[in-house]
Amino acid sequence: MGVQKKNASRVSEDPDELVRVPLQAILLADSFTTKFRPITLERPKVLLPLVNVPMINYTLTWLESAGVEEVFVFCCSHSKQVVNYLEKSEWFSQPNFTVTTIESQNSVSAGDALRLIYERNVVHGDFVLISGDTLSNMSLTQALKEHKERKKKDSNAVMTMVIKRSKANPAIHQSRLGTDELFMAIDPNTKQLLYYEDKADHSKGTLHLDKSLHVDNPSLTLHHDKQDCYIDICSPEVLSLFTDNFDYQHLRRHFVKGLLVDDIMGYKIFVHEIHSDYAARIDNFRSYDTVSKDIIHRWTYPLVPDVMNFANTAMKLERQGMYRASEISQSQSAVVGPFTVIGSDTKIGNNTKITNSVIGEGCKIGSNVVIEGCYIWNNIVIEDGCKLQHAIVCDGVIIKSGAVLEPGIILSFKVVVGPEFVVPPYSKVSLLQKPIEEDSDEELEYADSTSAIGSQVDKSDVEIVSQVDNTHFSPVSELGMGGAGHVWSTCEGGHEEEWRHSVAPIPKDKILEAIKTMEDDMELIHDGSFLPTSGELKPNSNDSDDDDLEDSRDDSYYFEKEVEATFLRAVHENIQESHLILEINSLKLSYNKLTADCAGAVFYAMMKYALDSPHNSADGLLQNVQVVFTKWKKVLRSYLTDIDEQIEVILKFEEMCSEYAKEFAPLFTKILHHLYNEDVVDEDAILSWEDEKKDADEADKVFVKQAQKLIQWLKEAPEEDDDE
């Protein structure tokens, strides 16, 4: 569907472009995470109701009121549901506001999404990049102006990130949105972002900043009380950057950090701080809770229930933050407490108490029910005497009489909780089984099969129904008599973190515990007995300058390993030399190595390969070496532009012979000669190597002595040349 529309719009815009490019936005209707599972197995995150309105509505409303004229909604998992929803809503028929959907089934990350959008070639100017779970009431005018001005002065200023002040909880290193504490270094004058770290290692209590940051920037401020709003104003270059760097997946972890570390291209990211406006992204259940409360407390004005009514029934605000739809039936004896939202057609029975909760539409709540801090979506039946605390209850759930939900529970769609059943805290219950592939590796979190499962569910509601039936018939299920649903087991690693991201308040004991450990850490630091940090931050933070030797040695070790693996792959898979060179170059960039290091590593890899190939004698080995070099010398030679690099190769060879490949020791001279013949090293290199070794220990001179003959010959050789 997109093709025709796209062409049409492009034609109409082209003449326009010189005059004024309409402000465009890319809305990612997929978070590419699994944090909202099990709910997101059945419904995309952007359609989950936030204070009774699907999240995407908040985002679109904001974009529209902020003056964005064209929005591309990128749908991935459950794309059909998103598209259907948008078609039914009014968004496609707004004047001066075009919403276009882009569907994709095989994108697994924000990076993929942006690459796809780049291919479509629909974005022509600066655009706003936002995900469908972000809500804000900020005015874009100022931020856009700043972005454009910077862009004019410096074409490398490709992105402006919106940040907002928000204090993190010092004890558990977590923001109020449930995300990890974020560290940012910002140049206070230019507002350039210099450092971004959201996965800082708190156990050490230290943070590494590259020394060059201080050198390049006369002043910088380090913040830990800023919150990333995930609203970015980007130049079109951002899309091409994603296409160039095909390994960029995550917007922050790869793209932002990548740009910050990479000083070759010199792209810069700036921040724009908002003060009186509100912006937040719903990243996990904790932020769902926090943002809901912020909406009820009207920080998001005018995006509040009584003002922003989406075609459905109007809400009215009463005293103490009570929002009530017009058609509800509530028993006289029911107590509906402060900061509660009640949707239309909901019935509330006698003596029921509801506080700090959001109740959706068409719910039936029985008598003597206690609901505290819960998010109850639409068409839910809660029978008499139930007790619910800090839970999220999705559409169509039935909670039989007397059941108790402990804090932090997620009940996914159409789950049935049996009578008198007590659901343990932090349970996640769904009609669907937990997907089997459970990769605890955090990096893979977004890359696993969300989309696959999504499409499967999309296709077959029937399947779910049949599953429902199956569970229905077993008299005693996991959720008591007549219950339906599977309690997802939490793996050990996950359980620890469960309280951090759930809707329930953080248990007191956890905070005390955290404070205690923090104090212990402090003591450790005062003792001075804590260990120097290992290279955990290494691959990202490029701080080899100020680190101890061990670190950089580690680093080189990994680099060598990588190069070796790459080389072997090239050999076995018969990859072209030019491709191999390209890959090694990218490794060089990512490890921030010099050409000399590459030369050494490639040489090492080649020798290692020769050594590992079958041979029965020293001659055989020499033969191997010769074969390898004839075939691959081109690769090596591309790193040997300089005499220093050639020396590095010789030194490397020497090191190999003396340390871990002693088989080469007797062949040292022969191979060196061969290298000379193959033009890998030239005589200047060999001579200056010898020169360098002059003052070395006797032990180090073994190979120099061994090669004395060759050196002698080399020294005489020019004269011979002259003679001839």
Added chain:
Amino acid sequence: MPDVQTLVNEFVNQLKKRKIEGSQATAKLTAELLRSVISQQRVPHTNQATALIIAVRAVGEQLIAANPVELAVGNIVRRVLHIIREEDLSLATAAMAGLGVSAASDDEDDVERDENSALSAAAVAAAARSTLRPPSLQTLLEDTSESAVAPHTSSSGGESDGRSRSVEKGSRSRKLKHDVIEAVNELIQDICTCYEQIAEQAVEHIHHNEVILTLGSSKTVLEFLYAAKEKQRSFKVFVAEGAPRYQGHILAKELAARGLQTTIITDSAVFAMISRVNMVIVGAHAVMSNGGVIAPVGLNMVALAAQRHAVPFVVLAGSHKLCPLYPHNPEVLLNELRSPSELLDFGEFSDCMDSANGTGSLHVVNPTFDYVPPKLVSLFITDTGGHNPSYMYRLIADYYSADDLVVKRRPTTVSCV
């Protein structure tokens, strides 16, 4: 010309998002929108007024629902409805008069009516009004003689209406629409010039060496004070800053720029300063039928302070702010709670609002309006002059038809003429 529905949607959208601020701007935009609604509405040959009323009502309903707090929207919708009724009535009477006086040919009719309509239309309008609601002071004074004739004319109006229509269909349909649009144009004009008309009266109220207190910012107040200054009155102005939006600062800046002696005080200092003040002059958000005022937050306190020290409390309000509703009416949402970020910085207090670790006990309430009961108001100054609060319902009755008080109700029987 763009489609009316798109215009309506756009305006509804802006109202919903609270993009339009100030009752004057809202009133003007509403009137302009309704004017284009009327001009685009195709009128049938019979019962044109009904068609127009239904159209305006339908749009008005949407507009009111979009921002129920902005009462000016509803006021203007009702004013326009009233205009349609009045014009229809005057046309009907004119037509009847035309028939009665001379059974003239069609082309002469227009001229004749223009001559006759002025008097007879007023008479019939007055008569009709007397049947619909208690007579206004003006009508009581005006027509003593015609009141007896009134029932007759109005009852026969229906018949003659039908007859006359057959005679001069084309011209009349054009005429009604044309007249209504003319009248709406006048209304827009009125809204635009209400400042001037109010400001003209300034000299009568502000005297030499007086001290005037005001709160927040109001264009009407600014013009009023400036007009007095223009007339060589020298006086001092105290401006209470009007937290949390501090619009008093803007007003003070403007006043000072125009050469008035201005002093800024905090809202909480009002009571301390009131004993030095000769008169409190403030703007309003809306004036209710009972003479109560919906005004920027903090004004009730000022009014109480003024009452305590017997300082006159004067409210300036353009006619578009006069609302035919009573504050006990459930349709009137008295208040709008705005974002707490106007009060305090989110970042600074974010740790107090962290519900996660049990410290989420800080709540911020930021109401926009206050209600000042009529007994605290000494005088209203509108475009038409100064009025006592107890007279407001009478004044308001002149602007609106009783039928239109509830816009939302679907008209089952429309009683035009």
